[in-house]
Amino acid sequence: MPPEPANPGIRLTGVTVTREGTDVLRDVDLTLDEHRIAVIGLNGSGKSTLVRLLNALVLPTRGTVRVGELTTAQDAKRIRRQVGFVFQNPENQIVMPLVAEDIAFGVKNLGLRGTELTDRVDAVLDRLGITHLRDRESYTLSGGEKQMVALASVLVMEPSTVVFDEPTTMLDRRNRRRLQRTIDHLDQRAIVVTHDLEMISAYERTLVVHEGRIAFDGEPAAALDFYCRISDS
Amino acid sequence: MPPEPANPGIRLTGVTVTREGTDVLRDVDLTLDEHRIAVIGLNGSGKSTLVRLLNALVLPTRGTVRVGELTTAQDAKRIRRQVGFVFQNPENQIVMPLVAEDIAFGVKNLGLRGTELTDRVDAVLDRLGITHLRDRESYTLSGGEKQMVALASVLVMEPSTVVFDEPTTMLDRRNRRRLQRTIDHLDQRAIVVTHDLEMISAYERTLVVHEGRIAFDGEPAAALDFYCRISDS
Amino acid sequence: MNGSRPGGPLAAVPAGCKFGFLFVASIVLYAVPHVPAQVAFFVLAVTAVLLTRTPLRRLGRLLLGLFLVVGIVFATLVLTSTWEAAAVSALRLLSLCLFAYAVTLSTAFSEMLALFETLLRPTRHLGLNSAQISLALSMTIRFIPEIRSQYLAIREAQFARGLHNSPVAVLVPLLVRTLESAQEISSAIDARCYDSAPPARRPTPPVSD
Amino acid sequence: MSADSPQTTQNTVLVAVFAALIAALGLVPPITIGIVPVPITLQTLGVMLAGALLGPVRGMLSVVVLEVLVLAGLPLLAGGRGGFGVFLGPTGGYLIGWIPAALVIGFLVQHWALRQTRPGTRFAAALLSVVVGGIGVIYALGVPWTAVVTGLPLSTSLLGSLVFIPGDLLKAVVATAVALNVHRSYRRLLGGVQTAGR
Ligand SMILES: Nc1ncnc2c1ncn2[C@@H]1O[C@H](COP(=O)(O)OP(=O)(O)OP(=O)(O)O)[C@@H](O)[C@H]1O
Ligand SMILES: Nc1ncnc2c1ncn2[C@@H]1O[C@H](COP(=O)(O)OP(=O)(O)OP(=O)(O)O)[C@@H](O)[C@H]1O
Ligand SMILES: O=C(O)CCCC[C@@H]1SC[C@@H]2NC(=O)N[C@@H]21
Ligand SMILES: [Mg+2]
Ligand SMILES: [Mg+2]
Numbered sequence: 001m002p003p004e005p006a007n008p009g010i011r012l013t014g015v016t017v018t019r020e021g022t023d024v025l026r027d028v029d030l031t032l033d034e035h036r037i038a039v040i041g042l043n044g045s046g047k048s049t050l051v052r053l054l055n056a057l058v059l060p061t062r063g064t065v066r067v068g069e070l071t072t073a074q075d076a077k078r079i080r081r082q083v084g085f086v087f088q089n090p091e092n093q094i095v096m097p098l099v100a101e102d103i104a105f106g107v108k109n110l111g112l113r114g115t116e117l118t119d120r121v122d123a124v125l126d127r128l129g130i131t132h133l134r135d136r137e138s139y140t141l142s143g144g145e146k147q148m149v150a151l152a153s154v155l156v157m158e159p160s161t162v163v164f165d166e167p168t169t170m171l172d173r174r175n176r177r178r179l180q181r182t183i184d185h186l187d188q189r190a191i192v193v194t195h196d197l198e199m200i201s202a203y204e205r206t207l208v209v210h211e212g213r214i215a216f217d218g219e220p221a222a223a224l225d226f227y228c229r230i231s232d233s
Numbered sequence: 234m235p236p237e238p239a240n241p242g243i244r245l246t247g248v249t250v251t252r253e254g255t256d257v258l259r260d261v262d263l264t265l266d267e268h269r270i271a272v273i274g275l276n277g278s279g280k281s282t283l284v285r286l287l288n289a290l291v292l293p294t295r296g297t298v299r300v301g302e303l304t305t306a307q308d309a310k311r312i313r314r315q316v317g318f319v320f321q322n323p324e325n326q327i328v329m330p331l332v333a334e335d336i337a338f339g340v341k342n343l344g345l346r347g348t349e350l351t352d353r354v355d356a357v358l359d360r361l362g363i364t365h366l367r368d369r370e371s372y373t374l375s376g377g378e379k380q381m382v383a384l385a386s387v388l389v390m391e392p393s394t395v396v397f398d399e400p401t402t403m404l405d406r407r408n409r410r411r412l413q414r415t416i417d418h419l420d421q422r423a424i425v426v427t428h429d430l431e432m433i434s435a436y437e438r439t440l441v442v443h444e445g446r447i448a449f450d451g452e453p454a455a456a457l458d459f460y461c462r463i464s465d466s
Numbered sequence: 467m468n469g470s471r472p473g474g475p476l477a478a479v480p481a482g483c484k485f486g487f488l489f490v491a492s493i494v495l496y497a498v499p500h501v502p503a504q505v506a507f508f509v510l511a512v513t514a515v516l517l518t519r520t521p522l523r524r525l526g527r528l529l530l531g532l533f534l535v536v537g538i539v540f541a542t543l544v545l546t547s548t549w550e551a552a553a554v555s556a557l558r559l560l561s562l563c564l565f566a567y568a569v570t571l572s573t574a575f576s577e578m579l580a581l582f583e584t585l586l587r588p589t590r591h592l593g594l595n596s597a598q599i600s601l602a603l604s605m606t607i608r609f610i611p612e613i614r615s616q617y618l619a620i621r622e623a624q625f626a627r628g629l630h631n632s633p634v635a636v637l638v639p640l641l642v643r644t645l646e647s648a649q650e651i652s653s654a655i656d657a658r659c660y661d662s663a664p665p666a667r668r669p670t671p672p673v674s675d
Numbered sequence: 676m677s678a679d680s681p682q683t684t685q686n687t688v689l690v691a692v693f694a695a696l697i698a699a700l701g702l703v704p705p706i707t708i709g710i711v712p713v714p715i716t717l718q719t720l721g722v723m724l725a726g727a728l729l730g731p732v733r734g735m736l737s738v739v740v741l742e743v744l745v746l747a748g749l750p751l752l753a754g755g756r757g758g759f760g761v762f763l764g765p766t767g768g769y770l771i772g773w774i775p776a777a778l779v780i781g782f783l784v785q786h787w788a789l790r791q792t793r794p795g796t797r798f799a800a801a802l803l804s805v806v807v808g809g810i811g812v813i814y815a816l817g818v819p820w821t822a823v824v825t826g827l828p829l830s831t832s833l834l835g836s837l838v839f840i841p842g843d844l845l846k847a848v849v850a851t852a853v854a855l856n857v858h859r860s861y862r863r864l865l866g867g868v869q870t871a872g873r
Contacts, residue, residue, distance in 0.1 A: 488759060492763060531754060531756065532760070534707075534712070535712035535764065535765060536712075538711075538712045539712060539765070539825040539826070542827055542831065543825075543826055543827065546827075546831070547826075551826060552826075554826070555825055555827075558826075559764065559765070559825060562760070562763045562764075563760035563763060563764055564760075565760075566758055566759035566760030566761075566762075566763055567758055567759075567760050569758075569759055570747075570748035570757070570758035570759055570760065571758075573748065575748060575749065578746075578747035582743055582746075582747065598683070598687050601687055601691070602687050602690050602694070602736075602740050603740060603743060603744060605687075605688065605691035605695075606691045606692075606694040606695045606741065606744060607695075607749070608695075609691060609692055609695035610695045610751075612695070613692075613695050613696055613699040614699050617699065633849050633853075634849060634852050634853055634856070637853040638853055638856045638857055641724070641728065641853065641857045642857060642860055642861055644692055644696065645689075645692075645728075645861055645864065647692075648685065648688045648689050648692045649685065651688045651692075652685040652687070652688040655684050655688065656684050660684060
């Protein structure tokens with residue numbers, strides 16, 4: 001097998017997702033290879049469905065989603081190693097009672113053991129500046145801390161793209177900015193769904209999802225304009 | 234017993250709340266009788282604890298909380314009729330399978346029955362413009378709809394003060410503004426905890442909670458300034 | 467939740483009477499181990515079910531499992547004992563279940579709950595409280611879909627982390643979240659003036675004037 | 676304790692939420708194999724969890740609440756079954772057995788298993804509690820009832836119940852592991868119980 005490119009692009013071709021008879025997403029054609037991409041839109045417009053397609057949490061009813069050479073319909077497991085996903089509610093993502101155990105959890109599934117494993121966990125804790133949380137019980141963490149642990153548990157898998165689905169809703173201004181800074185410093189490609197319009201002003205590309213279609217695709221400023229028009233109508 | 238005044242003020246005197254050995258809230262003295270009051274602060278600063286004191290969901294470890302002539306430690310039930318509470322996550326507030334049943338739940342607890350009950354439910358649905366949701370099953374509602382039902386279930390009790398603990402976190406811009414407009418039009422006193430700084434710009438008074446104390450109390454603009462200083466430090 | 471509203475003549479019979487009949491029928495059916503009597507009961511039971519005017523397709527779906535079960539019983543008994551004993555057992559089981567379905571199908575859920583509340587009223591002497599019981603019953607219905615969607619969200623989060631089908635890893639967060647929301651829900655219920663101990667029964671607080 | 680009503684509201688909610696959990700486990704389709712007409716169902720896992728997490732009284736009440744709803748006709752049992760008929764059918768005894776099962780599991784876990792300080796012993800004790808209640812008690816009621824209702828010989832009914840053993844043991848292990856983990860992160864639940872490390 002040829003080595004995969006460092007950061008393979010994601011390509012959606014003619015993607016439609018149907019749920020209970022209605023199209024939640026319709027005829028989406030997209031190539032995502034920018035470094036920072038934002039997705040905005042009203043409640044129920046289809047944002048989460050769109051980003052869940054990218055790591056095979058949702059499979060297209062019609063069309064294909066490709067990450068590099070792989071398609072989500074066939075290679076779900078390998079794609080999930082490349083495309084990490086941070087959920088809105090970090091509590092869903094936390095599995096083990098201790099923070100270190102929780103972060104190690106995904107890496108264990110990749111077959112790592114012993115010092116290799118602990119080194120990797122320590123490295124990611126250090127990188128996010130949350131080494132002090134290492135031995136805490138995960139369920140006693142505050143909202144902001146939980147969100148950082150959830151991010152660590154994704155980054156430890158060393159994905160090439162990280163998708164965030166509304167990661168800042170529970171957070172105060174300080175934690176929001178901390179997370180934002182963390183995302184800004186990621187080497188990986190980041191695709192961020194958010195209602196927090198301030199957060200995305202520096203992004204390269206913004207998609208506005210409306211009623212199951214990509215209604216706008218371009219500069220953040222223009223996208224915001226478009227979004228405000230929709231939400232005020 | 235003398236009739237209570239139309240909208241009695243709320244007074245906290247020397248209130249301390251201790252949880253597991255640490256003071257979550259310390260020596261709070263406050264009189265709340267403005268029409269619109271905002272509460273802001275970092276995650277974990279004690280905002281929720283503060284507002285839960287107001288309707289006896291939390292009782293002070295030391296000090297007293299008075300609503301008009303009543304104290305929360307003694308008259309929890311009567312105070313809860315006067316001070317309604319809208320929770321952050323409407324999912325946890327809706328307890329009955331059908332919307333109409335859920336809204337009727339609180340009024341039933343007040344002892345109302347029959348047409349008096351249904352009239353009151355219908356009136357509040359009408360007032361919030363959600364009559365069409367009356368016979369829906371509550372779990373099929375969207376996030377914004379759930380938030381409106383949760384508000385209806387509180388307003389139907391005809392409280393003189395409504396407390397909101399981060400009511401907009403789950404909502405998009407459109408639903409957020411809709412809820413904001415609804416709050417703006419309430420006749421009742423509203424006390425709103427929020428991280429949404431835009432929402433409170435027109436409020437009469439803003440409290441900033443920091444590390445268990447009221448660190449600032451005054452005009453929204455100055456409060457925001459203060460809050461930004463804290464959160465950037 | 468119960469599908470359509472119950473119709474037919476049996477819907478007019480009070481729920482208490484129907485349950486009383488069911489109780490008596492269950493005794494009589496065991497008291498008479500003769501094939502002709504059992505056939506007569508069976509015909510009566512079929513009539514009762516048909517009187518509920520349930521659409522035949524829905525009825526078919528409901529009864530398919532029952533017929534399967536009775537089939538197994540009948541086959542096993544024919545092989546291990548007499549043909550007659552097998553017939554009596556199978557018919558008895560069928561009639562009893564059909565009568566029970568007739569009661570269920572002809573009684574509205576709310577009527578059923580009201581009956582249980584009446585029956586449970588004496589338990590207040592044991593310290594239970596019927597308002598609390600009916601709250602628990604309604605809340606259960608409300609939270610089944612909630613738990614399901616929480617389960618789906620958690621499982622999805624774990625798929626995303628490369629974990630597939632580990633029951634412990636799904637159940638632990640599911641339960642912790644459920645317990646946490648239980649706390650918030652009970653606050654919300656209290657905030658809406660719910661009184662779990664009605665005044666009459668509440669231990670009198672120490673009156674400090 | 677302040678006004679004791681918050682406490683009881685919380686208990687009501689816990690009972691309801693676990694009843695909902697048992698019902699939700701019924702959304703997984705049941706499997707019927709073997710010589711007795713009783714399905715393998717995941718709902719017993721919920722019964723075990725209710726007892727092991729909520730303790731005897733609340734655990735038992737959540738099973739009662741579920742079964743009252745089933746009795747009232749809601750299709751909350753595995754495979755979408757419900758109504759009075761189920762209780763009179765071949766599985767009725769097992770269903771009734773769920774009630775004392777949760778009680779026994781809750782009692783043993785709260786007053787015996789969680790008192791063990793060594794993790795290994797605690798796991799073994801909890802597992803044994805779950806097996807005694809979740810298998811012993813349930814079968815003690817279920818097996819004879821099936822025999823009576825169907826007219827099958829008691830020995831057949833007993834033999835038939837053997838097909839559940841592997842599944843039920845697996846459920847007991849899962850329930851034990853889950854319950855101990857949850858008690859580890861959520862100590863308030865069985866208030867006053869000493870667990871190691873605290
Ligand atoms: N499994 C499903 N079954 C039925 N409908 C679904 C399902 N998943 C999504 N939908 C519907 O698809 C639409 C889009 O859902 P989606 O979650 O993608 O919206 P969203 O843009 O992420 O909204 P939000 O801002 O509220 O998160 C909604 O109307 C939703 O009800
Ligand atoms: N029952 C409890 N037991 C222990 N600690 C508690 C309890 N309730 C609150 N706390 C602690 O008290 C502090 C204040 O909590 P509170 O919920 O009031 O914060 P908040 O300002 O509302 O935060 P957020 O913005 O995250 O909602 C937190 O550090 C929290 O961990
Ligand atoms: O759904 C029903 O009607 C009740 C089924 C009872 C099934 C019993 S409980 C113990 C044993 N273990 C199983 O998995 N099934 C049986
Ligand atoms: Mg979404
Ligand atoms: Mg809070």
